[in-house]
Amino acid sequence: GAVVSQHPSWVICKSGTSVKIECRSLDFQATTMFWYRQFPKQSLMLMATSNEGSKATYEQGVEKDKFLINHASLTLSTLTVTSAHPEDSSFYICSASNSGRGQFFGPGTRLTVL
Amino acid sequence: RKEVEQDPGPFNVPEGATVAFNCTYSNSASQSFFWYRQDCRKEPKLLMSVYSSGNEDGRFTAQLNRASQYISLLIRDSKLSDSATYLCVVNTNAGKSTFGDGTTLTVKP
Numbered sequence: 001g002a003v004v005s006q007h008p009s010w011v012i013c014k015s016g017t018s019v020k021i022e023c024r025s026l027d028f029q030a031t032t033m034f035w036y037r038q039f040p041k042q043s044l045m046l047m048a049t050s051n052e053g054s055k056a057t058y059e060q061g062v063e064k065d066k067f068l069i070n071h072a073s074l075t076l077s078t079l080t081v082t083s084a085h086p087e088d089s090s091f092y093i094c095s096a097s098n099s100g101r102g103q104f105f106g107p108g109t110r111l112t113v114l
Numbered sequence: 115r116k117e118v119e120q121d122p123g124p125f126n127v128p129e130g131a132t133v134a135f136n137c138t139y140s141n142s143a144s145q146s147f148f149w150y151r152q153d154c155r156k157e158p159k160l161l162m163s164v165y166s167s168g169n170e171d172g173r174f175t176a177q178l179n180r181a182s183q184y185i186s187l188l189i190r191d192s193k194l195s196d197s198a199t200y201l202c203v204v205n206t207n208a209g210k211s212t213f214g215d216g217t218t219l220t221v222k223p
Contacts, residue, residue, distance in 0.1 A: 043201070044213045
């Protein structure tokens with residue numbers, strides 16, 4: 001149990017375009033989902049915490065107008081990187097919390113902005 | 115000072131060795147603790163939760179010392195497949211997770 005999927009697994013886009021990443025909990029309901037970013041050889045950095053039906057809570061330094069998060073249901077959260085630039089190229093990972101038994105991560109989305 | 119600190123390693127050990135990783139955390143209000151493993155270019159995967167009484171899962175033993183705000187992971191009889199980065203994760207009561215930077219383990223034949 002506790003499977004989280006993420007789509008797409010990788011994406012290459014031109015600078016200035018927007019990219020939408022989906023995160024789904026497949027076999028459990030997740031009231032809270034988290035979005036992380038990881039640059040090469042660095043640790044996971046929490047970007048925002050997403051609660052179903054309410055606005056996401058962003059970490060300091062993360063622009064909420066650039067990284068739009070929607071958590072429309074208990075099984076789906078989306079992250080949209082608006083007007084992506086090369087410096088946004090990274091590994092974006094979502095996770096869903098399951099009753100305090102740790103977080104279960106999606107397989108990640110590797111974004112490359114040209 | 116980071117909220118969660120780990121020795122980055124790398125730890126290079128031969129197959130069959132016993133290796134221990136340490137982690138310290140600064141927030142005394144932390145409620146739950148976990149070890150994850152992350153393979154190169156993959157997502158982190160939950161390895162085990164850490165309980166105050168200590169817990170064991172096969173070759174892996176996790177321990178928590180709340181007084182010292184210290185968590186450990188012991189791997190016995192290391193296998194080649196244990197090579198990965200091991201992440202210490204600390205949760206507050208509000209459910210916020212803080213990750214350590216990870217400790218890299220390489221098990222060699």
